[in-house]
Amino acid sequence: MTLEELDKAYVLHTYNRNYTNFVKGEGSTLFDENGNDYIDFASGIAVNSVGHNNPVLVTALQNQVEKIIHISNLQVIEPQAKLAEQICKLSRYDGAIFFANSGAEANEGAIKIARKYGETKFDKKRYKVITLEHSFHGRTITTVKATGQESFHTPNFSPYPDGFSYVNGLENVYANIDDETVAVLIELVQGEGGVQPFEKAEIQALAKYLKAHDILLIVDEVQTGIYRTGKMLASNVYEIEPDIITMAKGLGGGVPIGAVMTKHKDIFLPGDHGSTFGGNYLSTTAGLAVLEVLSALDDGGQLTETLAYFTVKLQEIAKKYPNLFDAEVGLGLMRGLRVKDNDTMKSIIAKSMENKLIVLSAGRNTVRFLPALTITIAEIDEGFTRFEKALNSI
Ligand SMILES: *Cc1c(COP(=O)(O)O)cnc(C)c1O
Numbered sequence: 063m064t065l066e067e068l069d070k071a072y073v074l075h076t077y078n079r080n081y082t083n084f085v086k087g088e089g090s091t092l093f094d095e096n097g098n099d100y101i102d103f104a105s106g107i108a109v110n111s112v113g114h115n116n117p118v119l120v121t122a123l124q125n126q127v128e129k130i131i132h133i134s135n136l137q138v139i140e141p142q143a144k145l146a147e148q149i150c151k152l153s154r155y156d157g158a159i160f161f162a163n164s165g166a167e168a169n170e171g172a173i174k175i176a177r178k179y180g181e182t183k184f185d186k187k188r189y190k191v192i193t194l195e196h197s198f199h200g201r202t203i204t205t206v207k208a209t210g211q212e213s214f215h216t217p218n219f220s221p222y223p224d225g226f227s228y229v230n231g232l233e234n235v236y237a238n239i240d241d242e243t244v245a246v247l248i249e250l251v252q253g254e255g256g257v258q259p260f261e262k263a264e265i266q267a268l269a270k271y272l273k274a275h276d277i278l279l280i281v282d283e284v285q286t287g288i289y290r291t292g293k294m295l296a297s298n299v300y301e302i303e304p305d306i307i308t309m310a311k312g313l314g315g316g317v318p319i320g321a322v323m324t325k326h327k328d329i330f331l332p333g334d335h336g337s338t339f340g341g342n343y344l345s346t347t348a349g350l351a352v353l354e355v356l357s358a359l360d361d362g363g364q365l366t367e368t369l370a371y372f373t374v375k376l377q378e379i380a381k382k383y384p385n386l387f388d389a390e391v392g393l394g395l396m397r398g399l400r401v402k403d404n405d406t407m408k409s410i411i412a413k414s415m416e417n418k419l420i421v422l423s424a425g426r427n428t429v430r431f432l433p434a435l436t437i438t439i440a441e442i443d444e445g446f447t448r449f450e451k452a453l454n455s456i
Pocket of ligand 1 (some may be wrong): 201
């Protein structure tokens with residue numbers, strides 16, 4: 063069987079896959095089995111935050127796997143404790159962390175914290191969570207219900223858990239709050255929903271209002287976190303201190319990890335939550351190495367330079383091809399180009415792949431760019447050369 067036949071025979075068909083067989087990566091370049099090089103502007107959907115084959119990450123993992131990969135959360139895990147400290151310090155957040163294995167699981171933890179807060183802090187239980195249209199919070203039954211896109215709530219998987227409602231735009235959160243509302247769950251830049259950032263002033267006003275009314279603000283930083291928007295967390299960029307923050311994608315540099323961080327350190331008691339794999343030696347060692355690399359890039363100013371350079375390039379493209387693009391959107395190295403229509407967006411992505419450049423799609427007809435935060439100027443230039451070739455062939 064060919065690899066494609068093997069995949070189709072034995073792997074469930076939940077993705078419309080591309081069948082290029084990548085065998086090696088170096089920085090922001092990927093190589094297929096025939097030795098062709100591809101520029102990677104996707105970084106595994108914001109996961110390979112330090113690029114492929116990063117020496118700091120690889121060495122840290124090699125050293126750790128020779129010792130212990132996993133014990134369990136019944137024992138203390140040194141890199142887990144150190145990673146929790148690092149995340150709190152770098153985000154300047156006075157909180158504590160629970161480690162999971164994915165973004166959806168981190169959000170599940172956040173919802174559990176909020177629900178218990180609503181149970182224990184008020185005479186009448188508060189349990190409702192408000193989310194936003196165009197949001198994305200995961201694929202478990204609960205997080206898919208929290209996702210504010212009707213197409214995700216297919217009757218195929220019903221019934222869904224109660225207590226979630228969606229509003230169109232931040233300005234409509236207020237009127238939706240009732241005496242059973244415990245939390246508002248938002249992304250600061252809606253990733254899957256079209257790389258759409260919210261206004262800083264609107265976010266700050268909402269945060270202030272919720273605090274005054276003792277309603278929790280949960281910020282889903284699964285995609286925006288770990289320097290993706292230019293600082294450790296998008297919450298740092300927006301200068302807010304949410305009650306609960308979730309992270310995942312970029313944190314492990316490719317090793318599965320999720321994290322839920324909260325300032326409400328005493329809500330969870332032993333037995334309230336758990337995970338077999340969450341925060342094990344492998345994933346938290348990866349997290350420590352990733353943060354070492356990225357915090358150094360931030361301190362040295364290279365991160366700011368990279369994202370400024372990438373943004374200017376993208377703005378030039380948007381201006382040069384007004385027939386294709388309506389707008390340039392995003393924050394930091396989480397960016398998008400809004401395309402006139404869905405068919406054109408799909409053909410831009412296909413033509414990019416033909417020209418050996420990997421880009422992604424997102425909602426609202428957006429071509430999405432999520433390069434590694436370590437991407438070099440030369441890789442950015444080469445990627446955009448290929449992108450223009452793709453655009454010129456449309
Ligand atoms: C990707 C993503 C998730 C889901 O993460 P998984 O690791 O796929 O479970 C949740 N929220 C946001 C904002 C995401 O971008």
